[in-house]
Amino acid sequence: xxxxxxxxxxxxxxxxxxxxxxxxxxxxxxxxxxxxxxxxxxxxxxxxxxxxxxxxxxxxxxxxxxxxxxxxxxxxxxxxxxxxxxxxxxxxxxxxxxxxxxxxxxxxxxxxxxxxxxxxxxxxxxxxxxxxxxxxxxxxxxxxxxxxxxxxxxxxxxxxxxxxxxxxxxxxxxxxxxxxxxxxxxxxxxxxxxxxxxxxxxxxxxxxxxxxxxxxxxxxxxxxxx
Amino acid sequence: xxxxxxxxxxxxxxxxxxxxxxxxxxxxxxxxxxxxxxxxxxxxxxxxxxxxxxxxxxxxxxxxxxxxxxxxxxxxxxxxxxxxxxxxxxxxxxxxxxxxxxxxxxxxxxxxxxxxxxxxxxxxxxxxxxxxxxxxxxxxxxxxxxxxxxxxxxxxxxxxxxxxxxxxxxxxxxxxxxxxxxxxxxxxxxxxxxxxxxxxxxxxxxxxxxxxxxxxxxxxxxxxxxxxxxxxxxxxxxxxxxxxxxxxxxxxxxxxxxxxxxxxxxxxxxxxxxxxxxxxxxxxxxxxxxxxxxxxxxxxxxxxxxxxxxxxxxxxxxxxxxxxxxxxxxxxxxxxxxxxxxxxxxxxxxxxxxxxxxxxxxxxxxxxxxxxxxxxxxxxxxxxxxxxxxxxxxxxxxxxxxxxx
Ligand SMILES: Nc1ncnc2c1ncn2[C@@H]1O[C@H](COP(=O)(O)OP(=O)(O)O)[C@@H](O)[C@H]1O
Ligand SMILES: [Mg+2]
Numbered sequence: 001x002x003x004x005x006x007x008x009x010x011x012x013x014x015x016x017x018x019x020x021x022x023x024x025x026x027x028x029x030x031x032x033x034x035x036x037x038x039x040x041x042x043x044x045x046x047x048x049x050x051x052x053x054x055x056x057x058x059x060x061x062x063x064x065x066x067x068x069x070x071x072x073x074x075x076x077x078x079x080x081x082x083x084x085x086x087x088x089x090x091x092x093x094x095x096x097x098x099x100x101x102x103x104x105x106x107x108x109x110x111x112x113x114x115x116x117x118x119x120x121x122x123x124x125x126x127x128x129x130x131x132x133x134x135x136x137x138x139x140x141x142x143x144x145x146x147x148x149x150x151x152x153x154x155x156x157x158x159x160x161x162x163x164x165x166x167x168x169x170x171x172x173x174x175x176x177x178x179x180x181x182x183x184x185x186x187x188x189x190x191x192x193x194x195x196x197x198x199x200x201x202x203x204x205x206x207x208x209x210x211x212x213x214x215x216x217x218x219x220x221x222x223x224x225x226x
Numbered sequence: 227x228x229x230x231x232x233x234x235x236x237x238x239x240x241x242x243x244x245x246x247x248x249x250x251x252x253x254x255x256x257x258x259x260x261x262x263x264x265x266x267x268x269x270x271x272x273x274x275x276x277x278x279x280x281x282x283x284x285x286x287x288x289x290x291x292x293x294x295x296x297x298x299x300x301x302x303x304x305x306x307x308x309x310x311x312x313x314x315x316x317x318x319x320x321x322x323x324x325x326x327x328x329x330x331x332x333x334x335x336x337x338x339x340x341x342x343x344x345x346x347x348x349x350x351x352x353x354x355x356x357x358x359x360x361x362x363x364x365x366x367x368x369x370x371x372x373x374x375x376x377x378x379x380x381x382x383x384x385x386x387x388x389x390x391x392x393x394x395x396x397x398x399x400x401x402x403x404x405x406x407x408x409x410x411x412x413x414x415x416x417x418x419x420x421x422x423x424x425x426x427x428x429x430x431x432x433x434x435x436x437x438x439x440x441x442x443x444x445x446x447x448x449x450x451x452x453x454x455x456x457x458x459x460x461x462x463x464x465x466x467x468x469x470x471x472x473x474x475x476x477x478x479x480x481x482x483x484x485x486x487x488x489x490x491x492x493x494x495x496x497x498x499x500x501x502x503x504x505x506x507x508x509x510x511x512x513x514x515x516x517x518x519x520x521x522x523x524x525x526x527x528x529x530x531x532x533x534x535x536x537x538x539x540x541x542x543x544x545x546x547x548x549x550x551x552x553x554x555x556x557x558x559x560x561x562x563x564x565x566x567x568x569x570x571x572x573x574x575x576x577x578x579x580x581x582x583x584x585x586x587x588x589x590x591x592x593x594x595x596x597x598x599x600x601x602x603x604x605x606x607x608x609x610x611x612x613x614x615x616x617x618x619x620x621x622x623x624x625x626x627x628x629x630x631x
Contacts, residue, residue, distance in 0.1 A: 083534020
């Protein structure tokens, strides 16, 4: 089991009101899974993914990554879990503007202290896999949306995470570009044997999934296996 | 960490206009501090040189004389001890000249009016107490002169005296007897001080000793090659004299000049006050600018935190940017201050201090030593400005940060 959640609960305090964004979610994913999470806007998908990414902590319940409960970890150890085990892709790409394509992909390896030669090899290999060899020295503002998201995908995989998480990765892309990104992700999922969990409300994406999970009102309501 | 450092450097120049604005503010503050520091340094150096030239690097005398506690002439040093002291001093290659001094006061009569004068006995030709350089009318004292005197210009004007004129001084000898001396004006000196010119007279020491009926002297005035040696040599000599059982002290020029202590205190206070005011101003302005610059990058902070960057690494990245801004600002400020001082010195501006008769030149010393404190002030003020926004950026909530636009 790569990732597991137990009774995962998140309640936001919004003024006087409480927003129950997640109401006790039990979820599991195995190595190499490709899970798509569907659900209407406001149903709790981002909240769920934030908890899986270890950038937010649950009100109740637990996230276990490779069997390790993460909610008790100190901030520094949590950062190491994110750095070493998790690859993240955002809807708005979130590349570092002052770094080139190459450097953006390299960044997580530098955090980890990977030696230069190994870094170079790994980045070049990923640049090839996402078809950006020629764009290596460009800054993000010189890239198209699709190119930026491919950089982000490569960056997410560079430290060989066990878990690849993406929150609406095609939300800012046109349908043709989206398809390309999804194809690349599908291929990388097969090549890298990483567990992919992708949030989207784009139903076309479902055809890429090995599993589709629905979130409604903070609850995991259905699951459809393929 | 290398990349964090690189990101900091690139972020620094990301918004060129804003960085330039910050740099300009830090540089102006630093340059201003530099100018004040340089002015203080130059003024103190001038004053120092004047004092050391007239009063020696240090003097040897009885504490009674130094502290003005003598009732009569019990502080006098007699030839035997003078010889011992000279022997001791001859061991030091730093010593370039030893002069003897003897002060007295007397009532001078000019016709029916009289005036108290302060007399300084000198041995004409000595390096210290050689006021011959200051003579503007008539001539200086010569070694063979006996009843001759140098008077100040103010006194000359006041009493209508000119070289060749003679006046009398009434004084008491060391044993309390009444005595009268007759002094012929050899020359008139100018000291650029109304008070000194009106009161001081210089008389050859042999003649003064005869008038006072003594062979003792008041003090020995020691000139050294280098002003920096004053303290060290004075301490060693004093130790030596005391170990020989002489109740004498060696006091350095700065200990002897109350005026110097006061002006130094005043100048330093001026520098500290202006520099603190300037750095507070720089601090608040740069704080504003950096707060804005760092807040604009909240989303990026959220991103790199989500990728696994630790809070201390984020802090390091931002503080590096701030410190580097401070280094650049401090350096440009030091450079600007240097240019300002060169320009200012080229203008040759003079200023007449209160009580002085002629203008003294105002200049700004430009040296690495002068530049150091203003540079550090610019650097530290900027680093402090960066501290709070850096801490805040490092501590952002990742989810909230990722949601900002
Ligand atoms: N920080 C927050 N404070 C208060 N309410 C929040 C916060 N984040 C999300 N919510 C609320 O929680 C619910 C789930 O939000 P979210 O997880 O973003 O849904 P989705 O990603 O499926 O659109 C929504 O009602 C949303 O308004
Ligand atoms: Mg969402």
